[in-house]
Amino acid sequence: MSNTAAYLPVIQTIEQQWSSLSVKKLTTSDTHSSFLLSGEQRLPASGDRINYTAIASHGMTDQSLTVIYIASIPEARTLTNSLYAFLLQASALMSPLEFIMDLQSDQLVIRQSQIINRQYALQSGSFIHACQWLIPHLTRALDQIARQQSSPADARHMADLLSESWFGELAND
């Protein structure tokens, strides 16, 4: 099976699901080892422009693929120990999501990674829904941490509170 044939059904599924959730300007590209889907969306309340990327690449066997979703928020942030503490605490609590700073661009990134078997029925829309809800809350929390110069301990506590709100939101769905 060629590389393209391996990844294409997965990327097409993600493209359809993201398009139905109003992710715009969806484009695909591929390298020898992976297939990329990119798109963008403006959040209605804040007007923030979010860049989404899905990457599908070969797993270790013919049965598996690695699928990674990424949402990056354009605003650059000052990297502090309190910001790291907040993001790492949030990552520990809100599996399968991960909150990281892109150290090259100083931008906040939400990432979800998994390995899947090729026939698995992906539901990639849940990542978009999660980002739509989380990003305004995240940016508010990070703005507060910067403004108040919160300590790492306080920043971790704020991540705890965010995760409680998050799980409350999930329970209401």
Place this chain on the structure above:
Amino acid sequence: MIDSLNIVVKKQLESLDLSPRLIKNLSEYASLWALQLTPDIEAELSCRIKDKSDIQLSLVVTIDTRMREEAQNSFVMAMTQVVAPVTLLSTRNAVSTRLNVSTDLRSLNALLAESLLLTRYYAGPIFLGIYELQQKKRNLQQAIEETLKRLQASGQAQ
């Protein structure tokens, strides 16, 4: 339903000599296992089954740490740039790797084996880097650079 999945999981983990131990069934659809990834490192595997076509696994390995939070956070955040699909987590006194798997029953054994291999590849260099930092064998920048070299040597850094 979880009992059927547990039988399959236990058999696969035993075939890989990982000494699996069922910690508990979390519900009718979910269970939590302990397994010996290496003689010194124990891992936790959570399993959730919706039906034969939808099974979720999450493999977590944790080490306790005793180092300044600032250095630990910086090291982990540097490593997160390159270790996907593995997720790196850092809380006050511990660092963990986490790998999520979505599969059907037919591919479960293959993907479970792959997740264990991937976790070993990443956890080894990362935990060694943390050990060197704790023991002050390297400073932060050296530990990051050396760990990245080790990950690339094992073919896993992106």
